[in-house]
Amino acid sequence: MQQIPWEVMLILLPLAGAMACFLWPRRTLLFGLISALGVGGCVAGLGWRLLEQGAQRYAVGGWGAPLGIDLYADGLSLLMLIITALVGLGVSIYSIGYFERRQAILFWPLWLLLWSALNALFLSADIFNLYVTLELLGLAAVALVALAGGANALTAAMRYLLVNMLASLCYLLGVALLYHNFGSVDIAILAQRVEASPAVWAAMGLMSAGLLLKSALFPLHFWLPPAHASAPAPVSALLSALVVKASFYILLRLWLEIFPQTGAAPGQLLGVLGAAAVLWGGIQALRQTRLKLLIAYSTVAQLGYLFLAFPLGSSFAWKGSLYLLLSHALAKAAMFMAAGNILRFCGHDRIADLDRVAQRLPVTMIAFSVAGVSIVGLPPSGGFIGKWMLLEAALRAGQWWWVIPLILGGLLAAAYIFKVIGYAFTQAGVLRQTNKVPMSMEWAALALALAALLLGLVALWPLSLMEIGLPFGGSEVDAIQRAEQS
Amino acid sequence: MILQWLFDSLLIIALLWLAWRLLGSADLFKAIVLFIAFGLVMALAWVRLDAPDVALAEAAIGAGLTGALLLSALARLNDLADTTHETHTPSGKK
Amino acid sequence: MSAVLLYALTGAGLFTLGLYALIIHAHLLRKILAINVMGSGVFLILVALGGRTAGAVPDVVPHAMVITGIVVAVSATALALALVLRVQAATGRAELPEEPLE
Amino acid sequence: MRSAGRRWHYLLFRWALMLLLLAVAVGLGYALLSLPQQAVGLSEQVSANMATSGVQNPVTAVLLNFRGYDTLLEMAVLLVALLGVWSLGSAEVHRKIDPEPVLSLLVGGLAPMMILMAGYLLWAGTNTPGGAFQAGSVLAAAGILLLLSSKRFPVRLMGWPLRVVLLLGLGTFAAVGMTLLFVSGGFLQYPSSLAGAFILFIEAAATLSIGVTLAALFLGGRPQAGPYR
């Protein structure tokens, strides 16, 4: 029996949806939602296959690596695809009410192309193909930011575009070095052939620099707050939840497969930068007076956590980092949507003037608070599980100092989240002029926030998916450690 | 052989010199013209490196189209700069 | 040293030269030019190193990659130029503000 | 005082940057020199599979067959760039000044020739240098010349006909890929006997799309017709 190649469907379906939206602009909503649901179905199909048969490799064109391009799906890519589909569905529903028609006919094709790029990126096993998907992703993201119009959004988009182009070139140069050293651009083949050499070091430096720039690791985060804060709310959600994660995903893959034997120093450096990001982003978020900027700086901080796994390097730490990534994606998307609702409702997002929003937009406020719980890392939430795993990994590895940023970051996050919530509990007068917020926008935010919360209660399930294809190496090490100690 | 070396060195020096000049030029128009020239020299380099396909692509896209895009953007930029104080268009949704 | 490596080194030079200009210059058109020069440098490295084959025929896979790269570059450049125009229209300057946002 | 201080900072920054980049360049150069003398590229695999690729030009074989998926995504990149430009504003339809008569005359002669040349490049691309991208860009150049020389853009064609042409390349590529999925069981897996025909078909569509897309990018905005007005 011939198997349906879900991987290919995942890439082509949103692509086809984008083309249909472009061709029939009056039907964007229909095509957009069909694509969103279809992608959800394909992810489920792929997940089912992975559960039954383990990691999958698909040779596009039948050539196979190294000549052709391979698609590869294991637990890591599957989880990224699932989270993309979840956030994507939420954003799609949210966008129905958010955009007026003129923007909608541009938003939908761009968003579906972005989705296609994300899926292609998470499925690619080829570092040059990853470059193409990165470019597709970056350009679509820039176009979506610029959709907001206005001087802030335009300058932010411009900065974002330049950063993207620069980062992609750095990455491409690294690809060139790797290809010419080992004669392949396939990750698995490179992983077999790679051995430490100056070229590998240079490639690691260049590719990491490019990808860190795109993932906005401190101090390369300067472009992120303006871009994420000035984009339309659903776009902010996509950028913070998924787009920055995409480059992190590539970095993770490279780090796990190609650069494992470069020694401990680079990992420690990334850890230090991550810790700095956590603290700096938290402090900056606390200082902001506008809600969307606060959330954007919170993203800077939260991205920092993900890098704390690099110095630890154990499979448990990687999983914790990935878990944080997943829950941050859901929570942050919910948060930006909630901010979008507030912005729509009040006409501004000045935190100090958020009087009585809690009473007027209860669902939105609950969504924000619930997402905040996960961002802070309080139980029971996905953020808590991720932090717990990182804390445990750090203490097990004897590197207790990583506990400090993890905890301080949580306290800072609590401070800036409750700063917002606190303003919602004020007695100030009733707002003068308010706009109606569609119900779909409120409930989409709440659904994603609750999903982030739920991640804290069903951790075993995502954690078992992470085992498919053993992207983080065997978990036996952890099991043995555990057995020894108990 | 020596001719080959001479050609290579000339090409490389031309590339670096053009890049240096175009990136340092005070006049934007001149910079763009130099950039087009740079693209054409790049095309020569591609030919020298036995990459005729790339040479064609570079000449047509890298030098030609990008150059045209840059020139037209510069022209519109100058138009905007001339009229910007009287017809300052507040950006936003159209 | 072979000519091939010389070209590759030139590519490295173009890359850093472009990077320097990208950081130093404020005008957006110059930044875009700088990025294009950087791109040419990367492409040069990619193709030049493909010439280290035994026979006379160079490795063509990097050629295809570079063609892809050139098309990507022109797409990004076109978008960037359109953005520059809009930034100029919105702010009156074709430069990025020092402070991102207030 | 303050401006002097700032200037001093600026100079310091410049020098530090230069040193840093010099270090980068040296490191990069060292890495390049340290590469093995003999490449371990994919030349052998490429030449071994040329026979079944359906074309004679190895670059075309890589671009449209071996790594055709990259090219498919690249067509999407072009579309995204165009959508991005369209989202930024609309293009003027009416020109303020009449095009120069000399230019019009020149274009009248040049454009058909360029279109012919594009066709040749496309055709020749299967076995000699050339191909969809080169042909497409020549086509785009012809389009740009036409745009520059014409007094008024063909508004009537700017609606859905334009969109169809813009999507032609990507759409054909994806559709062929999907068809092959059902025919030969693999995405973009050409049956070797028909590979040449398929590739030419895709390339023809792609050339048209690339040409029109690039010309539309040159226009720098949405055409003022149709729903995207």
Place this chain on the structure above:
Amino acid sequence: MNWDAGLPLLIVATSLFSGLMIFFLSEKHVVARTTLNLGGAVFKLVLVGVMIWGVFHGHHYEARLPLLPGLDLLLRADAESMLFVVLSSGLWLVTTIYAIGYLEGSPHRSRFFGFFSLCVTATVGVALAGNLITFVLFYELLTLSTYPLIVHRETEVARRAGRTYLIYTITGGALLLVGTVWLYSMTGTLEFAHRGFVAGLLDTHRVSLIVVFVLLVAGLGVKAALVPLHGWLPQAMVAPAPVSALLHAVAVVKAGAFGIVRVVDDVYGVEATTKLGVSGPLAALAAVTIIYGSLRALFQDDLKRRLAFSTVSQVSYIVLGIAIIGPIATTGGLVHLVHQGVMKITLFFCAGNLAETLGIHKVSEMNGVGRRMPWTMAAFTIGALGMIGVPPLAGFVTKWYLGVGALDAGQEWVVYILAGSSLLNAGYFLPVLYAVWFKPAPDSWPDERSFGRFETSWALLAPPVVTALLTLAVGLLASAPFSPLQWARFITTLEYMP
């Protein structure tokens, strides 16, 4: 579902469910809200009754939900948890009735009662937690659900109090979390066990264990209001009276004290606690808190503030009893968990009644109020005398056991602390009682409202009377079976059994 696993879940879920339902009710649905509130509370109490019966008949109630590989969310009914569950669910019912009366006609009641129910959910979760991570989870949930209650009035003062509360408790929660993870990374388990689960590491990880102990106690001490971590408690008295009752008697400070009990008894075990040398400093800290709280209470004119400092002092009796390390003192500490709750809730109810009915907030305004509100003030008197330790009231039993326990453990200094503290208690309560009963009443009260037949509305009056009677009962019937004292002794035997 298996009933033995279902019951603990159900006990937690009753108030969770009613809380979530209440959020979606509009302000106008008074009847539906009241039904949900009281229904949830009564149902929970019935379930707790069933559970006591079951535990007595040898049932082993345990619900597990896998959280991480090797780490479960565990709800379990053991002797200690039953003590706290009974206390919190019983007092919750009373407090709910009181709150319904107290908040009648005020805005945002759905929000208030929603979080109120979540708060008790968290407390019951804390009580039933069978391992440290479950404890942490509900402990944090408690923090989150009490914050909206503290800022409920939405005034600037309330918001500042809420902010202070969060700063203290979130920081405390973070310390607790670090301690927990650290402990887990050493032991590989977090499940509460009689005599603890760290004994095997005493030789190898001595310093780490001490640091973890400090972290855990610091985290828990914030809620238990151990000096110097008590700063939030007096500020939080701006909250409505039922919330104060919740903070001081039912939930928050109790959760902290109960956590310390768990850490000493079931995480470290008394043996390890002694061997590590951390019990002495803990006892000293508790003693300092007892004296400091009483001293500060002496000088407060604001009634609720005086009561708040009294709480700071009284809760540390629990910690002191545990830290003395000895069966009798531990019994005294454990039983004070219940006794302090019953007494302090009475006092706060009465303070709320004074404020609601007569607008009295200050001690200096209380002259002669005994004649205007005899029932309320009688309840207040019983609570206050109990606090001082007058026999045969609840507080006396506690102090007796603490004193005897300290002598038994050879720590005479504790007796002086107890005596001093009792003197101070008398010092800040007796003048109030004197003024209430013997000083002449002023011509008019600050802000009097009439409630018809009774001195105040029945919903405000019944709860303090009931809890005052309880104060009397737990003291008088201390040696009856199923009294808190007997239960505490039972727990102690488990811990100290050879």
